[in-house]
Amino acid sequence: MGFIIYKYKLTQREVPLSQGEMERMCWVMLVLLLGALFSKEASAAQHVVGGSQGWVESADLNSWASGETFKVGDQLVFKYSSGLHSVVELASESAYKNCDLGTSLNSLSTGNDVVKLDKPSTRYFACGTIGHCGQGMKVKITTFSGSAPSTPAAGSSSSTPSTSSKSASTSGASAIIPFASIVALLAISLVYICIEHVKI
Numbered sequence: 001m002g003f004i005i006y007k008y009k010l011t012q013r014e015v016p017l018s019q020g021e022m023e024r025m026c027w028v029m030l031v032l033l034l035g036a037l038f039s040k041e042a043s044a045a046q047h048v049v050g051g052s053q054g055w056v057e058s059a060d061l062n063s064w065a066s067g068e069t070f071k072v073g074d075q076l077v078f079k080y081s082s083g084l085h086s087v088v089e090l091a092s093e094s095a096y097k098n099c100d101l102g103t104s105l106n107s108l109s110t111g112n113d114v115v116k117l118d119k120p121s122t123r124y125f126a127c128g129t130i131g132h133c134g135q136g137m138k139v140k141i142t143t144f145s146g147s148a149p150s151t152p153a154a155g156s157s158s159s160t161p162s163t164s165s166k167s168a169s170t171s172g173a174s175a176i177i178p179f180a181s182i183v184a185l186l187a188i189s190l191v192y193i194c195i196e197h198v199k200i
């Protein structure tokens with residue numbers, strides 16, 4: 001990176017750009033970089049659990065979840081009247097099936113709880129209010145890698161979820177880390193270059 005900046009300075013001395021051109025270039029590059037960042041951010045979705053009904057007993061949470069695609073980096077938002085309901089994350093499929101709230105990994109109760117889906121996995125959530133889980137107030141969330149192709153074969157992916165989640169988990173981390181580091185390097189060098197030319 002230092003070499004690029006050094007070379008850039010040499011070029012600049014040979015064919016000096018005007019102050020205005022330099023500043024304009026810096027701005028355009030920064031705006032492009034920010035645009036790239038925001039478009040990456042925008043692809044991380046927020047899923048309001050239960051849709052417009054929110055986190056309530058009457059919502060059909062199973063069909064809501066099957067209509068959503070959860071990707072790494074997305075967030076779940078549980079919206080409900082605090083005091084009436086709560087959110088308990090359960091440790092296992094069997095705890096989920098049996099509404100065994102004793103195995104909870106985590107418990108939330110603000111009424112506007114955000115849960116980040118940080119890795120490809122299956123997670124289980126239920127309401128902590130006595131009786132609500134048994135009435136169906138629970139949801140199972142399967143998160144896929146964000147870099148997985150956006151289900152070109154929607155039919156086959158639902159019939160073979162195990163194979164698609166396996167391939168997704170292997171490509172997940174490798175796709176996210178390089179993007180972040182490239183953006184970070186670009187941002188640092190751009191800011192450096194811009195500051196240099198504002199000084200001159």
Ligand SMILES: [Cu+2]
Nearest residue numbers: 085127129132
């Ligand atoms: Cu409840």
